[in-house]
Each structure stands twice: as C-alpha cells, then as structure tokens.
Amino acid sequence: MSFFDALFGRTRLKKPQFDPFFRLSTAVTDLEAKGLTFAGAGAVCCRPSEEMAFADALRQAEDVTRLYADEHKLPIECSDDKENFRWIVLRGPAEDVITGLHALGDTLSDQGYGGALLAALFPFRDRNATSFLVYNYKRGRFYPFRPTAREDRDEAREIQLQTLLSPLLPMEAELERWYPIWDNPLSDS
Numbered sequence: 001m002s003f004f005d006a007l008f009g010r011t012r013l014k015k016p017q018f019d020p021f022f023r024l025s026t027a028v029t030d031l032e033a034k035g036l037t038f039a040g041a042g043a044v045c046c047r048p049s050e051e052m053a054f055a056d057a058l059r060q061a062e063d064v065t066r067l068y069a070d071e072h073k074l075p076i077e078c079s080d081d082k083e084n085f086r087w088i089v090l091r092g093p094a095e096d097v098i099t100g101l102h103a104l105g106d107t108l109s110d111q112g113y114g115g116a117l118l119a120a121l122f123p124f125r126d127r128n129a130t131s132f133l134v135y136n137y138k139r140g141r142f143y144p145f146r147p148t149a150r151e152d153r154d155e156a157r158e159i160q161l162q163t164l165l166s167p168l169l170p171m172e173a174e175l176e177r178w179y180p181i182w183d184n185p186l187s188d189s
Contacts, residue, residue, distance in 0.1 A: 019140070020135070020140045020141065020142070020169065020170045021098075021102060021105070021120060021135050021137070021140075022098065022102055023168075023169060023170075024094075024098055024122065024133070024135070024142075024169065025094065025095050025098040025099065027165075027168040027169055028094040028095070028098075030168050031124065031165070031168065034164055035126065035127070036124040036125070036126050036131065036161075036164075037124060037125040037126075038094040038122070038123075038124055039122075039123035039124055039125055039130065039186075040091055040092060040093070040094075040097075041089060041090065041091045041092075041097065041122075041123055041186050042089070042090055042097040042098060042100075042101050042120060042121065042122045042186075043087050043088065043089040043090075043101075043120065043121045043184065043185055043186050044087070044088050044101050044104055044105060044117065044119075044120045044121075045085050045086070045087050045117075045118045045119050045120075045121065045181075045184075046058070046085065046086050046088075046108065046116045046117050046118055047085060047086075047116050047118055048080075048084060048085070048086050048116070049113070049116060054113055054116065057107075057108060057111035057112070057113045058086065058108065058113070058116075060107060060111065061104050061105075061107040061108040061111070062078055062088060062104070064103055064104065064107045065088060065090070065100055065101070065103055065104040065107075068099070068100045068103050069090060069100055072092065072096045072100070073092070074090050074091060074092040074096055074097065074100060075090070075091045075092070076088070076089065076090055076091075076100075077089040077091075077185065079185060081183065081184075081185075082183070085118070087184070087185045088101070088104055089185050089186065097122075098122075101120055105117050105120075105137070114137075117137040118136075118137065118138075119134055119135060119136055119137065119179075119181065120134070120135040120137070121133075121134055121135075121181060121184055121186055122134075122135075123186050126146070126157075126161070127157075129146070129148075130147075130187075131144055131145070131146045131157070131158075131161060132144070132145040132146070132147075132181065132184075132186070133145075133165070133169075134178075134179075134181060136172060136177070139172060139177065140170060141170045141171060141172040141173075142165065142169045142170065142171055142172065143158075143162065143171060143172040143177070143178040144157075144158045144161035144162055144165065144178075145158065145178065145180055145181060146158050146161070147180070147182070147187070151180075151182060153180055158178065
C-alpha cells in the first residue's frame with residue numbers, strides 16, 4: 001500500500017495468481033486416474049464494477065474468450081446471478097476449457113481488473129455425484145466443494161478430496177476459506 005492509498009483510505013485489490021490455475025490442465029489426467037472425471041465445463045466468476053472502464057474491459061475479455069471458443073468450437077455462456085456476479089462458462093475438453101478461461105482472466109488482469117476475478121469452478125464426476133474444484137484467484141489455491149442437496153455439503157468427502165488432490169495442486173489449507181458456491185451455473189453439469 002502506498003502512502004497516498006493509506007492517506008485516502010484506499011485499498012488495492014490483490015492481483016490474481018494464474019500459475020496454479022494453469023497447473024490444473026496437466027493434473028486432469030492424474031485426477032481421472034484417481035477417480036475424478038472432468039465433467040466437460042468450467043466457469044469464472046467475477047465481481048462487476050460500476051465503472052464504465054470495467055464494463056469495457058469485461059466486454060473485451062469476453063470477446064477474447066468468445067474468439068477462442070469459436071476457434072475451438074466450444075459453447076460459451078455469459079450470465080449474471082441473483083447477486084449480480086458475472087459468470088462466464090465454457091464447455092468442452094479440459095485443456096480447451098482451462099486455456100479459454102485462463103485467457104479470460106489474463107485479459108481482464110491486463111486491463112487492470114484482475115482483482116475482480118473471484119473464483120473459477122470445475123465440476124468433476126466423483127462416485128456418481130458431482131464435486132467441484134474451486135480455484136480462489138486471490139489465494140492462488142484450489143479447494144473441493146461437494147454439494148449433496150440444497151444448501152448442504154459433504155464435508156467429509158471434501159476433506160478426502162483435499163488429501164487426494166494435495167500432491168497434484170496447491171490446496172487451500174484453511175478450511176474456513178472453503179466457501180460454498182451455491183446456485184452456480186454448473187450445478188447441473
């Protein structure tokens with residue numbers, strides 16, 4: 001924080017970490033060997049800003065992602081949830097989805113709005129149910145989320161998944177930071 005930021009009470013958003021995010025593309029094969037099958041989709045959630053410049057940056061990031069999606073024949077969906085968070089969803093093979101969402105985050109970050117990136121979400125089939133691998137951009141770590149019913153989760157399976165995934169990906173060690181992401185656009189994946 002600079003002197004002027006402290007003086008005027010401003011805080012700077014922590015820049016997102018992209019290296020751990022991209023490691024997921026190389027870990028997918030190992031995850032499948034451990035019984036977690038990529039469900040063919042991924043999503044990025046960001047917190048919109050009222051600034052006109054942010055709207056332009058987000059539109060440009062979505063356009064870059066759309067171009068990538070068109071080139072790789074991936075369906076893309078953009079929507080806002082009831083909390084007004086912006087979701088960008090790609091569907092397709094793991095490597096293409098991860099690369100496309102990485103391009104989205106990278107473009108938004110290059111425009112100075114990387115701090116608006118909240119999480120990326122990847123569904124995996126796990127024991128005849130869906131588990132999500134959540135990437136927290138600010139922390140640069142993943143954590144599992146296993147919903148079982150409306151507003152309920154299988155915390156014991158989440159702990160098992162953390163142990164299973166720890167050798168492959170940087171995992172969030174602080175359980176209180178394992179935020180549930182209810183009503184996400186991939187809940188039906």
